[in-house]
Amino acid sequence: MTVTVAAAERLMRIGEVARGAGVSVRAVRYYEQQGLLIAERSPSGQRLYRQDAIPLVRFFQEMFAAGLTSRRITELLPCWDAGHTDAGQRAMLRAERERIQAKIDDMQAALDHLDEVIAITDTHP
């Protein structure tokens, strides 16, 4: 007979999450305020995070770097941690994908232009 025991997951406080993900404590609090990262609370009111908080914060950083806002990320979170996803969310995923791709293309064009300038200034000191 097998008994499923709730694995006493080791909970972290906010500082550990921040250091682990390479962001500031302030940033982690901000994510909670924006509804990105929900934390449990200790009896004294301190935030307690599960292990997956760190990769999650890293994911947020990646999305921020890609130009998504925290609001967009909250709207897309259901696609991420649940299998539950409706047509609207899939459409948003695709739309964001296109926006990122377009931005990459723009930046690549800018890079090519800059490389031209560099080539000129190098051969033409």
Next chain:
Amino acid sequence: MTVTVAAAERLMRIGEVARGAGVSVRAVRYYEQQGLLIAERSPSGQRLYRQDAIPLVRFFQEMFAAGLTSRRITELLPCWDAGHTDAGQRAMLRAERERIQAKIDDMQAALDHLDEVIAITDTHP
């Protein structure tokens, strides 16, 4: 005997520049305020631009999209329209190039991650 005559270049007012480059009039004024785009003035004080103002504004837009600030662009302008370039400026060019490349790599990583999520949500409706 050849005589060089200053070609009476057709000058544009700010609206034409803005429409031609696809930005707002406000944006063009802002570029001047930041020292990016110097305009002559008509006797009544209106800004007058040469033809190359339009590609120049487009270039600014491209650099903004790549994450450069107007200050950086002003610092790099001498490399652009003059052959004059010192070692410091060439170093800055390279530094900006690296920053842009790094940002592109980050965004590509984000895009790949998003594509994974999209693949999951598609095969797992």
Next chain:
DNA sequence: CTAAAACCTGACGCTGGCGTCAGAGGCAAG
């Protein structure tokens, strides 16, 4: 037990590329 380190809740500040409103002057056409 005590001091340091970590955490808490507000709340204001900052940056950058403009948008936008206010109030006043230019400029070609009918």
Next chain:
DNA sequence: CTTGCCTCTGACGCCAGCGTCAGGTTTTAG
């Protein structure tokens, strides 16, 4: 002349992701 569009100079507003200070509680190390 006047109508209507363009332009001018300030100057304040905005947004997003935090930084940062204030003033207080909690946890931990020695």
